[in-house]
Amino acid sequence: MIPRLTAGTRKDTRPAPAGFDRRLIAPMVLGSVLNPINSSMIAVALVPIGIAFGAPPAETAWLVTALYLATAVGQPVIGRLVDMYGPRRLYLVGTGLVGVAGLMGALAPTLGVLIAARVLLGFGTSAAYPAAMRLTRSEAERTGQDSPAGVLTALAVSAQTVAVIGPTLGGILIGAGGWHLVFTVNVPLSAACLVLGVKWLPRTPAAGQRQRMDLPGMALFAVLLVSLMLFLMSPGPGRWYLPALTVAAAAVFAARELRVPDPFVDLRVLGGNVPLIVTYVRQLLAYTTSYAFLYGYTQWLEQGRGLSASAAGLALLPLSAAALVTATVTGRREAVRAKLVIGSVLQIAGCAALLLVGAGSPVWLLLAVGALLGVPQGLLGLAAQTALYRQADPERIGSAAGLLRTFMYLGALGASAATAAFYPHRADTGGLHGLALFMLAGSALLLVITLPDRSLARLTPEPRTPSSPRKA
Structure with missing residues (x-):
């Protein structure tokens, strides 16, 4: 059993503030943006x-x-290690790997080494977000002030902001010193994370030493996830063995996790937590639509509408601006159910608006569609993150947060496969309308599973004192 992380178990000498320790925000946010910035700069x-x-x-x-592959596997695996050994250790190891991967990429003599550096980057950037969620939960336990909306908003808004400016930053770095700088920039970022982490992250008990690490379970999970993702990246009859391997690995994984005393994913607890499972499904649906629009609409703007690459990028600015403003303005109010319902409705409206877009559409309509679909991006991602914080087992918040990111990446790969299916030769208007119907169906399903969910109304902070017992 993992002990509670209260003020009495913090193994550091600095005085703990009465409220949330805001000195934690800088390392939490900086570490959490390492993944989106490396995902976007490479474009x-x-x-x-x-x-x-x-x-x-x-x-x-x-x-x-x-x-994508390394991060999708690494987030829940490293998240579980965060739960077992504490956020500080995994944060420092992960952000340290980012610096090593940056050097490895900058000095890579071959493309194979460069790909290996990206794999290492994926695993290294997988630690900070689960660690941040665990730290947020620990601070709530320590202070008895369970009000993390501002912290969760900072994590969401910073990730969205960095994802938006990533390509621009990458272009500036390449112009200044070539593509090597896209990797080299990770060295100072890693160093900053290490300094902030060593200085501010609290030392917590290594509770995981009392538990056995479920390495076979982690390996089976990696096999089922990698085989599924490889199939989603390029589905076809000739790759039938990949879904077969996924099903086989999933069956063996489930049988093992239900039998061992300290499983990697506690299926017994997860199976009894239906609201959390539904949150994962919502994450998948929301990001499938989000990425399908990002991939599909951008290609259509260039090929179907005839815009240049730079003009297409400018046309997407309302999407990013609307998402950032929405998340910032609504972030401090949890209101999970309202955000999910309004976000789903607006996503349906945006997908329907895509059916009105054609090769001769005026620029204002192109911008308006992007702005309309940017609002649900700001609402749905924040709602899912808050819902997970409230629904997950506090002892497994790190691995639960990692799984949330995994479902996001599965949505991205599903969107990529859908885009390829609707644009077999080029991104024409007919393909865009087919993709819009696909997105519309997913958005409608998102609304259908949200409206009757009464558990969302109960996702409110519970008043607690630092000495009160924690619910399992």
């Missing part, structure tokens, strides 16, 4: 990297895929 580096190594787009695409 503008693929072409120069391909030229440098003489590699075609099919090979340089693995620079994107490698990070």
